Amino acid sequence: MDCFIYPKKIDKDLESHYQDFIDTLKYMKKKGEFKSFEVLKEDEVMLDSQTKAKRALFRITNKSVPYYSVAYLADLGDKYFKVRISNALEDRFLHSDLGWNATRELYTAVKRARKPLPTPANKPQ
Numbered sequence: 001m002d003c004f005i006y007p008k009k010i011d012k013d014l015e016s017h018y019q020d021f022i023d024t025l026k027y028m029k030k031k032g033e034f035k036s037f038e039v040l041k042e043d044e045v046m047l048d049s050q051t052k053a054k055r056a057l058f059r060i061t062n063k064s065v066p067y068y069s070v071a072y073l074a075d076l077g078d079k080y081f082k083v084r085i086s087n088a089l090e091d092r093f094l095h096s097d098l099g100w101n102a103t104r105e106l107y108t109a110v111k112r113a114r115k116p117l118p119t120p121a122n123k124p125q
Contacts, residue, residue, distance in 0.1 A: 001099060003106055004082045014075050018054040021073060021082075025058070035061040040068075045100065047074055047107045053081075057098060059089070070098040074107065077114070081107060 012020075022039070029037040041057040053074035060069055069086040083106065085099035 001083065001085045001102065003110075004084075005076065005079050005110060006082075007079050014052070014054060014073065017080060018056075018073050021071070022056065025060075033062070035063065036066075037061075040094075045072070047072075047104055048111070051075070051107070051111075053103075053107075055098075057094075060086075068093050072099075072103045076111065081110060083107075 025034075025037055028034055036059070038059045039056055040059055041055075043055050045053050045055050047053050051074055053072045055073075056071050058069045058071070060067055066089040067086050068089060069084060071085075072081075072083045074081045083099070083103045085103075087093040
């Protein structure tokens, strides 16, 4: 599992950013970084009651190893949150939660950590 939290360098919505991510993977295939690349499923899930994430499941063969990979991409205010989980090419992965529970817990922890700590001036009463 890899998790990335990175600033928004240009003002793009989640859909545009997600499409750039997919296009980059397709470009890597075209340039020979992957022997094969196939998007198996794309959908949207809610990380919490307010946050939509784009999700994609891929089958990839890099220069020598085939694997499944699932990516979650969500808006995190002034940043993006991206998780990518890769697994051996075993069909049981396709019938699991695709790392959904771990991703949701990680998102919640990151979101909570971004809130300012209480100080005497903003401490809840």
